[in-house]
Amino acid sequence: MPKSDSGTVSGRRLDHPETSRIRLEAVLSALADPVRLSIVLALDEGHEDMACVSFALPVSKSTSTHHFRVLREAGVIRQYYEGTARKSSLRTADLEGRFPGLLAAVLDAERARRG
């Protein structure tokens, strides 16, 4: 059984792409969904230790799981288990290194749109 570095046993492997293998198209289509944009925006505003359930998304739990997985597999977020909760954080530095200015531009645009 694999152990995560936070000390808890995870029933499933969470595979994140290496920074150098993050694909531009995957990131763009990951960000091209309103629900996922909300998640990314919330993570950027300091809610790094939020569990999935605390986002109050307008979709069901299974749909949430789906969106978080899309973001993770695209390389936009990192997820790790902590007890029964799954914490998420933005891969800000990784994305900035690979696609300079991209994430910031998207976040600025979305923040402007919201008022």
Next chain:
Amino acid sequence: MPKSDSGTVSGRRLDHPETSRIRLEAVLSALADPVRLSIVLALDEGHEDMACVSFALPVSKSTSTHHFRVLREAGVIRQYYEGTARKSSLRTADLEGRFPGLLAAVLDAERARRG
């Protein structure tokens, strides 16, 4: 019958969104396709007066038409008729005004990926 300002009669209306109504998600998903990214990259590299056919895209004519329309309706490009040819140009300034840094970041990333 509507006349375009280039002097030729167009059989169909080409509706472009106003700059202020360009939606972030539409732009992101328009750019999240390899064929469309190729088009945008080519337009940015100075082929502004290219007709659709000169892009040598790896898809059929009708698929080309489809992709150009998606880009136009998202507000990424502008199209106008000139004889039988349909010329396209990037709405660089419009996009920069609405989503500062976004297009540049995407173009840089894609150019880097292509070597």
Next chain:
DNA sequence: GTCGTACTACGATGGTTGTCAAACTACGAG
């Protein structure tokens, strides 16, 4: 151990998308 919480996995469904071929339209040249 049992219970509750948080999330995942599976299966289904309706909608969107990328693709094509075939038929059509608009323009310019001869």
Next chain:
DNA sequence: CTCGTAGTTTGACAACCATCGTAGTACGAC
């Protein structure tokens, strides 16, 4: 007018995607 070129439109199809409900798993608390 006829022909060729450039692009559109339509209809089709398969693949994908966002969504859901239900059932299941992993963990912490008790």
